[in-house]
Amino acid sequence: MISAFLASIVEAWQELRVHKVRVLMSLIGVGVAVCGLTLVVGFGNMMQKGLVDDFERSGGRDSTYMFSVVSPSGETSAADAEKISDAIEQAQSRFDIDYVSATGQSELRLQSPTGSIDATLTIVDADYEVMHRVRVEHGRWFTAADAENMAPAIVADQVFLDQYGLDAGALPATVDLPGHQAGVATVIGSVASPSYAEMGTFYALSAQAEKFGPTVSRPTEFEMWLPPDVAQQLSKQVTSDLKRQLPGYTIDSYRSDFAEDAAGALGPVQNVLLAISILILFMGMLGLINISMVTIQQRIREIGIRRSFGATSRRIFFSVMMESVVATTVAGAIGVLIAVLVLKAPIVGQVLFDGMVTPQVPFSAVIVGMLVSIGIGALAGLVPALVAMRVRIIDAIRA
């Protein structure tokens, strides 16, 4: 049984070797088609991943809900901020929510050694890193212990560091606090900036917000990363709980991540590309079947000879099928390899994923490409194999 299988592979390989020009010509179509399909699947997945990552960096992961708390007076005093913070902590504990972060922004002017610079302060908690896929390039992100530091810790983006005149490789470093306050903040880490960023951004912990000047207060908005399947219901329960804890306060909640937008934005484009690549694939397969049929007609005598050696019709069927499958698998592997090389080419990343971190080539694209190659081989081999099975031996030999 094993030797019969190996013999079929050897036969198929010999057949491909002997007819290499024909095989090459017919398989170029298959290789190109598989390459096209892999590229589309790869690009689609990479774009989706890139877009989702980008969306998650700005809006949070699927599903992030924003809870906005406004005090009865409309102004948030330090006491209000403390009360709101306690209520959020209690809700987090009650509903067993793993990731919660305050969120707020202020624009500040800082005095750098070379002059004043404007920057955006984003006030967060330590969980923000996970919730927004923050990637620290140098140094580190916040820990809970940083809230106790006398000099507030900050994580700055590259634009901020460049404008301030700091080298990301030389962290930690200190920057003067904004305004006319005495003291410094410690830059403990750095992150990349979006390519469109003109103004620097830095992150600070909500517990230390007040240290950045009188214009900065502790945020009254909080993000919670909730399990997507129960997120909507859970957000309502959290809202009710906050209302119960903070009577008289206005509590609003809404979904703040863009997961639904990502699917909606890319879905139609991906479907159109997929339809085109399936058409290309179909044409490649038709070409292969066409050539296989012509070849089988030419090979009738050879098949008759093999039958005279004792090849059963099942073996002939398998051999012809194997020829097709071996050939398309090789062509498909080459097509997939080319597609992967294209997807990984730096220029492609620059042109197609401008402004985003280029994602890895998805493994699913490679698997799809290879499975499709094998499938095409089997389909394109089926018709000729059925014809070959029905050859009348002596008539074929004498033809």
Added chain:
Amino acid sequence: MGATPDIPAPPGTAPAAEEATAASAPLLSLRHVARTVPIGEGKLLTILSDINLDVRSGEHIGIVGRSGTGKSTLLNILGLLDLPTAGEMDFNGEPVQSIPRNRAAKTRGRDIGFVFQQFNLLPGRTAVENVEAPLMYGTGSEFRNRRRIAAEMLGRLGLGDRIDAKPNRLSGGEQQRVAIARALVRRPKLVLADEPTGALDVETGKTVMGLLDGITRESGAALITITHDLSIANMASRRYALHRGELQAIRDDATAQALSGAPAAGGAR
């Protein structure tokens, strides 16, 4: 009509060998075999009728026939490629009608070798790859050792130095020797030669037939040569003419001219 065990021995056939083959059980036995095909409107065309033939190991049988006399059909039946529509046929003691198709194919590969008029070498493959081809359908050991077995067989046929030559680099005689090597590489019990010299000149044809006759005799295989050439058939120990689907023994004094008109009936059984 049919085979006659009392056919005179051809020149060069040892009486002892004849006695031995006559005494052994037939490898192939056809009794009243007929083959008809439907031609529409309920009518049947008879291609072969009442064929009787016993073939024993080591025998060489020549069958002469013109085009359209049923040679292909007989070859199909003898080679287990087709079944008779009437009569009985045993191969190696087993009724062929009871052998399933897949097992018939395996039996054919193991026990029957074919030599064709047009050599029918696989194009693009070297001589040794051609001879290896039947071993692809053999046992695991035959498959693993295919290169060595094929090279040895080519060596026996005097082509030891041509094993890597492709068919288009070989002369007609060499190609037919490769085809003979391929037919014999699995040591079959029966070799069916279909017009083996049809594509060769007279001299080369006789040399090739001598080689085929010698090597099958040496291996103890039976050889059935189907040809239109009486001189080739005359190399066989028993000779028959196929005329309008009937098999008749050829007398020693039969001429090609006589055979072309009507069968020179001999001692039909």
